[in-house]
Amino acid sequence: MQITLKDIARMAGVAESTVSRALNDKKGVGEETKLKILKIAKEHNYRPNQLARGLAAKKTNMIAVFLSEMDSPSNIEIVKHLEAAAESEDYQIILCNTNNQEEKEKRYLSLLESNQVDGAIFIGGKLVGSHLLRASFSSDNSIVLVNRLAEENFFTSVLTDYSSGIYQAVKHLIKQGYQKIALVSGPKDNLVEEEKTTGYMEALEESELKLNHDLIYSTESSREAGYNAFLKIIESEVIPDAFISTKELTTIGLVEAIKMGGYFIPDDFAVVGYGDNILTSIIEPPLTVLSEPLAELAKKSFYFLLKLINDGLDSQKIEVLNPSLIIRDSSIKKYN
């Protein structure tokens, strides 16, 4: 059996409460006593039982991280940074892979509801669950949304300005001389995808290019989906000369389809992909991509959550970060 507070108390000849206070560095215990207690605790390699502590203090030092897609390198990267931040603040991360399924999200939500975690961070994901979230939230839980839009600005969120990102991408392509730019975005039931379309349309409008709805294609986020997207799009009446793809795996699939079709990038089609990760940099040609400040996204959201946990609701806010366009070979017109 593990050594307990009581044991330490007995050894030190003091009350449990004193030991507890000493260990938690609270006031109300003399310097000398504290030192003695700490010494004994260390000697016996005492580990507080976090469950008991959580039960008594209503604080678990654990947060749930809801991951909409584990296949996305960006998401993984965010988790990595979250883990680092959490570790430095002595928090534990519970991984909740929801796979964009409302069902799974709901199941994991009970972690929040049963007070097993102090808060939760949602990375990406559809709109769907928002009302559920809200229900959990009202039972005074701390929640932060990362790159996830809800109907109302109810939650503390940190978002990437996808609209401006896509806007930049379109502008860049136009400048390079591309005229018929296709947009391949993620599922429609995700509000952030709508935003992307907004940025796309703004840029077109400003450049007085005509908007063609055949060139806007939305599909799920996977390699196959990207592959098929290309096949579908080139079937349409107007053949694009450039693609903007807003999901990581989709981008890869798209490029593969292009190459498989015997076309060349950027000669036949320019491609602007998404995510500055190893994938987009090793594929040939290296892809121009929209890149999010992932580390910042992670850090911001974690500390927002921390603030929510500690200070309560008053500190709710929304932060928008800008993506940047990393220009590589796939969108540089060679012969003009």
Added chain:
Amino acid sequence: MQITLKDIARMAGVAESTVSRALNDKKGVGEETKLKILKIAKEHNYRPNQLARGLAAKKTNMIAVFLSEMDSPSNIEIVKHLEAAAESEDYQIILCNTNNQEEKEKRYLSLLESNQVDGAIFIGGKLVGSHLLRASFSSDNSIVLVNRLAEENFFTSVLTDYSSGIYQAVKHLIKQGYQKIALVSGPKDNLVEEEKTTGYMEALEESELKLNHDLIYSTESSREAGYNAFLKIIESEVIPDAFISTKELTTIGLVEAIKMGGYFIPDDFAVVGYGDNILTSIIEPPLTVLSEPLAELAKKSFYFLLKLINDGLDSQKIEVLNPSLIIRDSSIKKYN
């Protein structure tokens, strides 16, 4: 405040103990009473407080997953499958990214020691911490090692037979007509890396090729390391005509270095990489790789752990799975 067992008990007009038994489907409560209790619980959306439950029952339904490298797609894939298995058995996963640092591993080990988790799965990682592990283990914790070798066969483990994998790879290369095969493996302080060398040497010996120690290179696991490995190796006296690289990112870096040097794969150098993932399949040329049965690895280890948790030590065992060689362009000699 959350609704509690006591509340349900009051509403149902029974004792807390009865509610507890009903909810946990234990015997000792009449069918009728049970139904009534369940109904009330559902109506009020009752969620048991897992902390209290854990404290009382000494069981948390959480396991820690120690991840030695979060950059490795294979590791992530394993985690993904673990998460799925855990979810199906109503377990939660706590993510512990150790980055191969003993310090971090030690810190996270206290999760085990403080009874916050029922067990732990270690994915990869160095030997270093084994004595620590053992210490934690002796305090009756359940531990399963995945692709991690300890000095003694003390822990329940599920391993990939790297030795045979590399053996296969070498044989394949020889068959293709390659004669001077270099091996780029991971850090030496990792026992599984030694195993790889074993397989390599066995295959060479059997084929009566001379072993050249300049062709065995061990380095850390990263893109840069792979890049540099190539540069170092071609500086040596004997220039290889093929590379076997045993780490995912290392493999990518190696290929990049080869291409950057103006060489062609497989004409100048054959490459056998590691990990059947998106990376190795999109790089050009597509890489012949050693592939582990990741899903199986994950599932096996999870259920081993479950057994350990439920039945105790007696069921300790070691399972070895075979990797397979996926042959693609990078190791097919074009002109012979």
Added chain:
DNA sequence: CCCACTTACGCAAGCGCTTGCGAAAACTTG
């Protein structure tokens, strides 16, 4: 040197649940 004030510590309740035990009630069976 006494009173007010601060500081150090112990007491005990309580967090929400599980579980061993015993009593009462409901069944058996000869």
Added chain:
DNA sequence: CAAGTTTTCGCAAGCGCTTGCGTAAGTGGG
């Protein structure tokens, strides 16, 4: 129908910790 057996359920202790409150000891000022 009595005695034994089984089932159903409540009581209460306890998991290991935190925390409000009360008391004893220590401090300083008049």
